[in-house]
Structures are given as structure tokens and as C-alpha cells.
Amino acid sequence: MQKITPFLWFNNNLEEAVDVYVALFSNSKILSMHRAPGAAPGEKGRAFTATFSLGDQEFYALNGGPMYSFSPATSFFVECETGEDVDRLWKGLGEGGTVFMDLNKYPFSEKYGWVQDRFGISWQLMLTKGKQKISPCLMFVKEVAGKAEQAIQFYSRLFKNSETQMIARYEEGEGGHVGSIKHASFSLDGVTFKAMDSHMEHLHVFSPAISFFVNCTTQEEVDFFWDKLSEGGKTSRCGWLDDQFGVTWQIVPDTLGKLMYDKDRIKAKRVMDAMMKMTKLDIKGLEDAYNEQ
Numbered sequence: 001m002q003k004i005t006p007f008l009w010f011n012n013n014l015e016e017a018v019d020v021y022v023a024l025f026s027n028s029k030i031l032s033m034h035r036a037p038g039a040a041p042g043e044k045g046r047a048f049t050a051t052f053s054l055g056d057q058e059f060y061a062l063n064g065g066p067m068y069s070f071s072p073a074t075s076f077f078v079e080c081e082t083g084e085d086v087d088r089l090w091k092g093l094g095e096g097g098t099v100f101m102d103l104n105k106y107p108f109s110e111k112y113g114w115v116q117d118r119f120g121i122s123w124q125l126m127l128t129k130g131k132q133k134i135s136p137c138l139m140f141v142k143e144v145a146g147k148a149e150q151a152i153q154f155y156s157r158l159f160k161n162s163e164t165q166m167i168a169r170y171e172e173g174e175g176g177h178v179g180s181i182k183h184a185s186f187s188l189d190g191v192t193f194k195a196m197d198s199h200m201e202h203l204h205v206f207s208p209a210i211s212f213f214v215n216c217t218t219q220e221e222v223d224f225f226w227d228k229l230s231e232g233g234k235t236s237r238c239g240w241l242d243d244q245f246g247v248t249w250q251i252v253p254d255t256l257g258k259l260m261y262d263k264d265r266i267k268a269k270r271v272m273d274a275m276m277k278m279t280k281l282d283i284k285g286l287e288d289a290y291n292e293q
Contacts, residue, residue: 002215003159003189006076006136007060007250009209010119014063015047017119024092025054026085026132034261057134060213068209070120072100073202074247077137077194079128086111086125093117093125108183120209135185136212137194141202144245148181148195151245158228159188170197211240211248219253219283226251226280239281253283259290 010017015033022028031051050061080086090103096118103113103125111127124137140148149167156162165185170176180197187193214229216222226235229251232244239251259271267290274289275281 002058002191004191005058005060005213005215007062007211007213008070008121009062009064009068009211011066011069012063013119014050014061017121018047018050018052018061020092020117020119021054022052024089025134027056028052028054031058054134055132068207070116070122070209071204071207072116072122073139073141073204073206074210075114075122075124075137075139077124077126077135079126079130079133079135081129081132083111083127085132086113086127089123089125090115093123133192135192135194136210137196138206138247139202140181140195140197140245141200142205144205145199146177146180146197147245148184148197151247152184152186152195154244155188155193156186158225161190162186162188165192175200206242206246206248208240208242208248211250213250213252216251216253222251222253222281222283225249235279237279238275239278251281253281253286255283256281256286259286262290 018030022030029052031053033047034049035046048063052059052061078089080089086103090113094115094117098116099113100116100122101112101114103111106112109126112125114122114124116122138148138151140146140151152164156164163186165187167184168182170178170180170182172178174182176182176197177199180199181195184195185192186195214225216225226241229243229249230241233242235241240248241251242248256275260268262268270289270292271286274285278285
């Protein structure tokens with residue numbers, strides 16, 4: 001299980017999107033699919049939650065409705081082994097989507113393009129001639145422009161086995177603020193992220209439609225990440241919070257999934273009802289709801 005897993009909030013098109021992604025990316029599969037209440041077994045278009053993997057990157061997804069919309073401030077950076085892989089993904093992801101940067105040759109890559117797919121998720125595709133790898137990419141804009149390095153340092157202090165793998169900075173004449181991050185790669189507990197600063201005018205900032213799910217094994221771990229990541233940010237219900245940079249996280253004990261998807265649906269509903277009343281998730285409270293007589 002990944003320590004940090006991207007969590008995607010879809011507007012009632014989760015199943016269609018997952019089917020498209022799994023068909024496009026190599027070594028990909030649907031790991032689980034839970035139907036909406038009242039849906040018949042196997043009924044298409046009625047998925048409520050899903051877990052799927054694209055290559056080595058695992059994702060969680062929810063059919064949450066129109067509350068949140070995807071933002072290009074969080075995209076997924078795809079390193080591709082061959083030009084044919086780039087072309088195939090570009091065609092499939094670009095169908096019905098919006099191009100941000102044309103697929104072309106750039107000083108930093110023989111082949112690169114940035115596209116928003118028809119579901120609203122943004123992808124940066126680049127030829128690197130290594131094994132396909134997908135990494136969340138955070139673009140720091142508007143009020144947090146110039147804070148990418150601060151964020152990398154902050155996150156790296158919190159998560160074990162973290163390291164900064166590469167930082168490229170803007171130089172004179174490159175269009176960005178000199179010294180700010182043009183492109184960076186870092187890992188948090190083995191999960192690779194990309195980051196960049198942009199002082200250009202942008203319409204979009206970080207959105208809860210893409211959050212990062214932190215899998216915790218103990219209440220002490222829940223408390224630690226909740227307290228540290230929410231400092232200077234804001235908290236919400238059900239273990240959700242926005243950190244000081246506007247990035248959304250979910251701090252969740254791994255026991256929650258086991259209890260919520262228990263075969264005894266009465267017990268599972270009690271757990272769901274208890275969770276909906278919580279801000280920071282409390283393992284004992286969830287277990288008490290499950291065991292209630």
C-alpha cells in the first residue's frame with residue numbers, strides 16, 4: 001500500500017474515466033470498484049468509489065458530484081519510454097480535451113506536451129526513454145507562487161524516507177523569477193512528486209478535486225499528520241484538510257476501509273455515519289460505531 005495516494009473527485013463519470021485510463025496506460029488495472037447504493041451488480045455507470053493502478057502509481061477515486069472541479073495546478077507528469085508511447089497517450093488523453101502546450105520538441109525534451117483530458121484531469125507527457133512513471137505535479141501559482149521549495153522542505157520533514165532528487169531554477173531571461181523553481185522532483189515516503197513555480201497569470205489554483213490520501217496505521221500517526229499538515233491551513237470534515245499552500249490532504253486510518261466495506265452493511269453504515277460527524281478521524285470512535293449493539 002502506498003503511503004500517499006492521489007485521490008480523484010469525479011463528477012459522476014468515474015467509471016468511464018477509469019475505463020479510459022486503464023485501457024490507455026500499460027500495466028494498468030482496476031483493483032476495486034464499489035457500486036452506489038441501490039445499483040445492481042455489474043450495472044455500468046453506477047460506481048461510487050474505485051481503486052486502480054496505472055503502471056506503478058495507485059489511485060483512489062470517488063463519484064462525488066459537481067462540488068469540486070479538477071485544476072491544472074495539480075497535473076500528472078508521465079515519463080514515457082518511447083515516442084510511440086507519448087503519441088498514443090497524447091491521442092487518447094487529448095480526445096475531447098484541451099491542449100495547454102502542443103506536443104512538440106522543446107529544449108528540455110525531444111517530445112513533450114501538456115493536455116487536459118475530457119474529464120478535466122491534466123497530464124504532462126514527456127519522452128525520457130526510461131520505464132513509464134506517473135508522478136503528481138504541483139504548480140505553485142498566485143499567492144503561493146515562489147513557495148515550491150518551501151513546500152518541498154515542509155513535506156520532506158513530515159514524511160519518512162523523503163529526498164529531493166532534482167531542482168532546476170529559473171535563470172535570467174527564462175521568463176520566471178530568478179531563483180524560483182522551474183522544475184523539481186522529490187519523493188515522500190517513496191512516492192515521487194514534481195513541483196514548479198509559475199508567476200504567470202493563471203485562472204486556477206489547487207483544488208480539492210485532487211487530494212492526497214495519507215494511509216495511517218495508528219491514531220498517533222493520524223494525530224501527527226493532521227496537526228502538522230493543517231498548521232496554517234484549514235480543516236474540514238471526514239479527515240480532509242488544506243495545508244498552508246492550499247494542497248488538500250485526507251488523513252485516514254487504514255482500518256476505516258475495512259470497517260466501511262464490511263459485509264455487514266448495518267455495521268458499515270454506522271461507521272459511515274460516525275465518520276460524517278468527525279473532523280479529524282478517531283479510530284476508537286469508528287470501532288465503537290462498528291461494535292455498537
